[in-house]
Amino acid sequence: DVKVTQSSRYLVKRTGEKVFLECVQDMDHENMFWYRQDPGLGLRLIYFSYDVKMKEKGDIPEGYSVSREKKERFSLILESASTNQTSMYLCASSLASPYEQYFGPGTRLTVT
């Protein structure tokens, strides 16, 4: 079974802090994605990566950056956390496009 793991289930950070969210997949997938999920808005794509060191902006990249140094790991970085970044963050991976995306359990981030 494909497994996508995220470093934390719950995270509380203060405004202005730098925040790292880590995601690891164990199936040698090419593509990895970061979404945020908010009530009534569904899942919105922040960034995705289709290869090591490659990244593409999604629909809402402002305030975020990403890093993919190894194929299995994709990190989401909040350079200076703000309260409007309080949300559920979901990582996903897929073998190729367009194919099934496998999701991690999510990280609920609260910025106070």
Next chain:
Amino acid sequence: GENVEQHPSTLSVQEGDSAVIKCTYSDSASNYFPWYKQELGKGPQLIIDIRSNVGEKKDQRIAVTLNKTAKHFSLHITETQPEDSAVYFCAATVGNQFYFGTGTSLTVIP
């Protein structure tokens, strides 16, 4: 970009009844349409998908239909059970990107 609309936002059905969730999309280039189920505290999980060259697909109690001309697709769950209670998301895919609907919270009443 693609715009996916999903209805209804909430749905309650009696156990054993059918449930239907509908989505529309805007970009005729969309060619892959997955449906995800998200249970409380978990990430979304694929339950069924359909590609643009197919009109209908069925897997036990779950079926999906696609009308490319009208740009809409639907999820049908028959003989609903309490464990079907969850949030369901549709998506349309253009290239590498999935565009998700806003979700339907389904409650199956025993």
